[in-house]
Amino acid sequence: MLLWTKRSRAALLVAFTIVVVVVFVAPLATVVLAGLAGSWTGALPSNLGFAHFGDALSGENLASLSVSLQTAFVSGGIALVLGTWAALAARSAPAWLSRVTDAVFHLPIAVPSVAIGLGLLIAFNERPLLLGGTRWIVILAHAVLVLAFAFSAVSAALDRLDPAYRQAAESLGASPLQVLTRITLPLLLPALGAAAGLAVALSMGELGATVMVYPATWKTLPVTIFALTDRGQAFQAAACTTILLVVTLLALVLLGRIRGRAALR
């Protein structure tokens, strides 16, 4: 504890509050307010109402939301399965192979998402695997980008896992499959839930790779929001962004609550 005088402590907290409000609260609040606003020419928005939210939840915007949700859950699911598999298997692999896996799985975080999108566009726009122009190239792009986060989250959770449970089960004669399904995966469940929430959240907001590969029939919500701002419909864009925000937060909270019996220790 730093020993501050009462006055300097108060001054510091005031400065802190101002910074947090200006930097973090104001942008989030502004987007929500702008979504509610009919117009915003003065210091405060005017003509507040839910008209833009009605539009955001109908027609093309609703279709985009549905596309985004489907993409997020399918790609998040793929990434979670693959990431968990790789993270678990890397434990028992030889050291060099484990290091290679770690490096390769983190690659999508390191390179710009636009470059990943460009690569997928070039590589899968031809036979034998023709994905360009279909929804699958968008889902593939999201799965690839989210995979790194899923792998990281599961690896980190495995680091924290107490090996005693696994060793006890093994010493009592449990087969590797039993250890996996009865011990390791239940213990990992909270981490898997949190990773799934993060995966869905990141996929919902993904833009860089999506704009490179999306076909006109599979527009995610961020792409639609960009088109709206490009056409000057900023208020409608704000309403759609608010919806995106709410759905993202819901996914984070709900999937983050997955605990299972193992966590009740």
Add this chain to the structure above:
Amino acid sequence: MAAWWVVPPLVIVLCFVVYPLIRVCLESTKPNDAKPDSSTWSDVLGSQAFLDALWRTVAIAVTSTLGCLILGTFLAIVLAFVPFPGAQLVGRLIDTVLALPSFLITLAFTFLYGSAGAVNAAIASVGGGDAPMLDFLYTPAGVIAAEITFFTPFVIRQLLASFAVLPRAQLDVAASLGASPLRVLRSVVMPEAWPALMAGGSLVLLLTLNEFGIVLFTGAKGVMTLPVLIYTRGIVTFDLPGAAVIATVQIVLSLALYVSYRVVFARVMQGRGKGDVDVVVDQAK
């Protein structure tokens, strides 16, 4: 037998991540359809648009990173060492920003600081005058401000993790021996925080170099960065070889930085029982 279970997911990732990136590098060596006689590489690397974008990308990334480090250090120190009611809520809020789309910040800034935005309207109603007071949104400064907002939480997470392992007694002893708060910060807290700052700073530098949404939503011709240039070349004008050249440059740049980040991070985590980069991403939860 168990050793080879890792091969199937590894092969999948090699096919869907590494192979496309190799294809980008190969694509860049193809000649441009419009100008078949000159090589795409010399064409793009010599163009003013590319050089401008490269310089601007690096300048924006470095400035934003410095801003994030300064702001993040201040916020993390207050959060960790000056307990106040609601600190946990603020921590949650800052965590949440990590999972949100970055273009949200640019969108908010247009309503707040745009030429017809709330802040300018407020200033005009108080001080009068027609010309907007704040007009930085469509300049690199606007992008830097947005990136500082969005990426500061990464620095805060790193710093809070390093402060958490700092024994409270050390601070109390230093203070009881008569060290002023600033002196405690300088000679007890900051040496411990230095590696976390390095790791957080290089992560933010990497992410700001690669940032796309914030710049795209700014929509200004004056702030073209490399990722946006890849997009406009590849999708808007459909010059795939040209886009591939820029993408190759950016991939090399980002990978070099990523490797150095991992080296720094491995050093930070030495002796803490964690030897991996995972913990950073894990914190994003």
